[in-house]
Every structure is written in structure tokens, then in C-alpha cells.
Amino acid sequence: MKYSIKQVADMSGISTRTLRYYDQIDLLKPAELSDSGYRIYGEEELSRLQQILLYRSLGMKLEQIQSVLDDPGFHTLTALEEHHRKLEAEKEKLNQLLATVRKTIQYTKGEITMTAEEKFEGFKKERLEENERLYGEEIREKYGKDTVEKSNKKFMDLSEADFQEMQRIEDALFSKLEHLAKTKDLDTPEAKEVYELHKKWLMYSWPNYSAEAHKGLVQMYLADERFAKYYNDRAGREVVSLLHDAVVKYAEE
Amino acid sequence: MKYSIKQVADMSGISTRTLRYYDQIDLLKPAELSDSGYRIYGEEELSRLQQILLYRSLGMKLEQIQSVLDDPGFHTLTALEEHHRKLEAEKEKLNQLLATVRKTIQYTKGEITMTAEEKFEGFKKERLEENERLYGEEIREKYGKDTVEKSNKKFMDLSEADFQEMQRIEDALFSKLEHLAKTKDLDTPEAKEVYELHKKWLMYSWPNYSAEAHKGLVQMYLADERFAKYYNDRAGREVVSLLHDAVVKYAEE
DNA sequence: TATAGAGATTTACGCAGCGTAAAGGTCAAG
DNA sequence: CTTGACCTTTACGCTGCGTAAATCTCTATA
Numbered sequence: 001m002k003y004s005i006k007q008v009a010d011m012s013g014i015s016t017r018t019l020r021y022y023d024q025i026d027l028l029k030p031a032e033l034s035d036s037g038y039r040i041y042g043e044e045e046l047s048r049l050q051q052i053l054l055y056r057s058l059g060m061k062l063e064q065i066q067s068v069l070d071d072p073g074f075h076t077l078t079a080l081e082e083h084h085r086k087l088e089a090e091k092e093k094l095n096q097l098l099a100t101v102r103k104t105i106q107y108t109k110g111e112i113t114m115t116a117e118e119k120f121e122g123f124k125k126e127r128l129e130e131n132e133r134l135y136g137e138e139i140r141e142k143y144g145k146d147t148v149e150k151s152n153k154k155f156m157d158l159s160e161a162d163f164q165e166m167q168r169i170e171d172a173l174f175s176k177l178e179h180l181a182k183t184k185d186l187d188t189p190e191a192k193e194v195y196e197l198h199k200k201w202l203m204y205s206w207p208n209y210s211a212e213a214h215k216g217l218v219q220m221y222l223a224d225e226r227f228a229k230y231y232n233d234r235a236g237r238e239v240v241s242l243l244h245d246a247v248v249k250y251a252e253e
Numbered sequence: 254m255k256y257s258i259k260q261v262a263d264m265s266g267i268s269t270r271t272l273r274y275y276d277q278i279d280l281l282k283p284a285e286l287s288d289s290g291y292r293i294y295g296e297e298e299l300s301r302l303q304q305i306l307l308y309r310s311l312g313m314k315l316e317q318i319q320s321v322l323d324d325p326g327f328h329t330l331t332a333l334e335e336h337h338r339k340l341e342a343e344k345e346k347l348n349q350l351l352a353t354v355r356k357t358i359q360y361t362k363g364e365i366t367m368t369a370e371e372k373f374e375g376f377k378k379e380r381l382e383e384n385e386r387l388y389g390e391e392i393r394e395k396y397g398k399d400t401v402e403k404s405n406k407k408f409m410d411l412s413e414a415d416f417q418e419m420q421r422i423e424d425a426l427f428s429k430l431e432h433l434a435k436t437k438d439l440d441t442p443e444a445k446e447v448y449e450l451h452k453k454w455l456m457y458s459w460p461n462y463s464a465e466a467h468k469g470l471v472q473m474y475l476a477d478e479r480f481a482k483y484y485n486d487r488a489g490r491e492v493v494s495l496l497h498d499a500v501v502k503y504a505e506e
Numbered sequence: 507t508a509t510a511g512a513g514a515t516t517t518a519c520g521c522a523g524c525g526t527a528a529a530g531g532t533c534a535a536g
Numbered sequence: 537c538t539t540g541a542c543c544t545t546t547a548c549g550c551t552g553c554g555t556a557a558a559t560c561t562c563t564a565t566a
Binding site: 084 | 311330355
Binding site: 268270271274278287289290291314315316 | 551552553554555560561562
């Protein structure tokens, strides 16, 4: 049976452009050309296309597919196994990339908290402005190398499980804050849990936790609208003052 | 301090071409142009480039990096977290792809054994030629639908752990065959292990194992040089007759 | 001052696997 | 004959550069 290029495209779900491209690169030649130059495909071409699409769906490059199809037999297995190894390597690379992204996320968040911490370790107030302008990188290198390295060390030791746990703590924290926003009652177990969750979260980033630093941090959250925006946007309502008040109340007990 | 494009390229490890491209797309503009049109970079540009390279190393697209850098603040976190989600989705897709490739590998190997099995379930000898020509797909659909479906079912139920186990069995089998090739003594525990390993391997693919079919399979290995080639190439020496003899000897005991 | 080598510029084409579209020819039904 | 669907080739675009040609600029040295 003979098929036009449109019929093949409709049957296979790929475009006529793709079929012309495959003809161009000799991956799938039509059975014949009509007198007017139209491409005519047969059953054998359909069968070959089926195999092409299978391997393509596995992520094989067209050039590789061509090699496989033009040298049938056990080379198919070899090619598939080689392809499998490539995918395993790609997976490993992706895992490493994911770990790096997670660490960068935490690093950035840790940077926010570290900015506050550095403030309490002697940064001059006038430096805060420059810190804000440059978003911290150059400043940290100049003024907080020891702290940065300690924090980096702890940060870099974070495992994937730690990361997930931090995410969960953060989710729980925002959930509690939302609930607390309804009563605004600090004399509840819930308010204390807000403090405890925030403390628990911080301890993943800070080399040394202290109640003093904790209170200073939430104070800074209040004073700097950039931080306030982040937390309030995340919660969908005003929660920073609640967080501040809960920490101030419970951090000394 | 002022730097030429070469100096920046040397310091950063990227090409001058890349720097010109970044200039072209407004990702990293030079601080100024000299009278002769040379690009001159400053410290601020170096700092920005550092950030670009960080995010690039995370796999972010340049357009996204530009958005992040041109809108600092908490959008950085949002972008990183969004990027993290993308990578997680990509990982999931890759895992599925890997599973599919593994299944295809096993399917192809199972096809080889199924060709032999189908022969024993009534295929006409003259059909073998056509099977070989088309590599089996159309033939199986016509003549072995029940068997195919049963085999497919069992095949598709293979887990990743099963796949790894099959790989290990196959490795062990070839290792034994290589040792056996030195003595060619079938009256050894090693020869029996060859039989047992091959049987164990087959049972992952065959819905119903039988000694009769096993013997027929290795007979076919001998008769068809395509199979012989696969096994002998894999082992790096002639092992098919050994495999055949070991199976024939032990499959009835 | 002239020369040579290093480095600068812009322009252009290529890569993988197509999508989109223009310009013009072909086929089949009404 | 007309019209609409389909065919062809040619061309440009996408992402992020690598490679290279043609030509200008800078600096050190003889």
C-alpha cells in the first residue's frame, strides 16, 4: 500500500516537516517519488518509522538511531546498553546539580540570616547600607571570613534529608503563623511552637545559635521591609510582627 | 580597575566570544568602550559575571539569569526554588526514561529468547527467515500474540532491582564461561553453575521455563551465527558450544 | 620609524531537530 | 475551468555559543 506524506504524518503523529527532514538526513527515505516529485511511502517505511519513533522516545539522537537501524542484530543491544549508561551518567549529573541548587537555596536563605548575625558580631551600622546594595557577597568576604567559612562548612554538610526537613519545618512554621494571625494570642502553645520552629530552622544554618541573635534577627525582619515582604508574601498576610513578638517572648525562657 | 575582554576571559575561564554574546544580549554590558571601540570592564562587571556564572552552573537559562540579576531581592529565592522544581521534574522524567530503556533492553533480549521459544511452539521453519529479516516485530504480532502478551506482562512487571539482578547474573555467567573455556571440563561444579546461571537468567523473561526449551535455545545459539557472535564477542572467546554442552548435560538432571 | 605579534572589532556560518512561512506547483472534485 | 487541499523547495528562526575570516589597534623591539 502507498501513502502520501500527509497520510504518514497523520498516522504517526509527527509533522510533514519532520518527515522531510528525515528524508534529508537519510534516516527515512520514501519508497519512491511520484512523477511530480511527491514522496510516496510504503509498509516497509512505516515499519522503519515505527522503530525510529520508539528509539526517539527513549531519548536517542537521530544519528545514533540511524546507526542502529542500518546495522541490525546485536548492535541494537549494544546501542541500547550504551544509551542506558549515558542516561545513568546524566542522572548522576542531575542529582549533583539538584544538590547544588538546594545548597544554593539554603545558602541564599542563610545569607539573609547571616546578615543579621554579622550585624551582631560587630558590623558597623553604616555598612548595612552597602551590604544591602551589593546583596552581601563582597562584604562578607571582607568582614566575615571566619563566620562565613564556618557557616559554609555547616551549610555544605547539609544532606538532602536535612534540606527536606528544613522545607518541612518552614512549611509548618508558616502554617502556625497563619493560624496565630487569627487570634494574635501569644499566650498559647501555638505561639510557642512558632518560636520553636523558627529556632529549629535557624539551627540548620547558624554555626552557633543564641537567643540574643535570634531576637535581633526578628527585630531586623521588622525593620527591613525587604525581609518583611518575603515573609508576609509567603504567608499571604502580615505575620512578621507575630513572629517577632513570639520569639521575643519565648526566646529567654 | 579596568580590564580588557581578554583579561576578563582569562580570569573567568570563559571565551571572549561568550563575553561578546553576553554584551549582545544585554546580560553583561562592559563598563565603557574605548575610543577604538574596545570593551572595557570594571569591578562591578566582574562581580556581576561571577553571579552569572554561578547561576549558569546551576543550569539556569541566560534569559532567566538576566531576570534574576535585574530584579534582586527575594525574587532570587523564588527563581531558585522554581528552578529546583524544574530540575525535580526533569529528574522524574529521566527516571521514567531510564525505566523504559531498561525495559526495552530486556524486551530486546527477551525477544531473542522468545524467537527460540516461538520456534518450539509451532513456528514454521520457513518463517524463521522472514523473522530474521524483519527482526521479529510483525511476525510476533501475527503468530505469537498470546505468548507475546504473557511475556510482555511478565517483562513489564520487572522492577529496577530485577533488572540489576539480571545484569549481575549475566555478568557472572560470562565470568564462569570464560573460566570454563580454559578447562573445557563439563564435569565440574563450574560447568553446572553455567547451566544454573543461564537458567536463572531465562526465568526472568520466560513465562514458563522448561528444560526442553532451554536445550532447544542453546541449540539455536549454536546453529545461528548471529547469536553465537553476540555471546562470543561478549566473552571475548568461543563460549557458545560450552554453554550449549553444559545446558544439554545438566538440564535433565 | 617600521615591524611583528598579540589582541581588538564585526560579520558570517555552523551545530540538533525541527517550527513557521513564503512562493509556486499538483491533484481531485464540483 | 475553478477551488481547496496538498505537494514541493527555500529560507529564517530558536539557544548558546564555537570557529573563522577580514580588518583595525596596541605595544614592544630593533
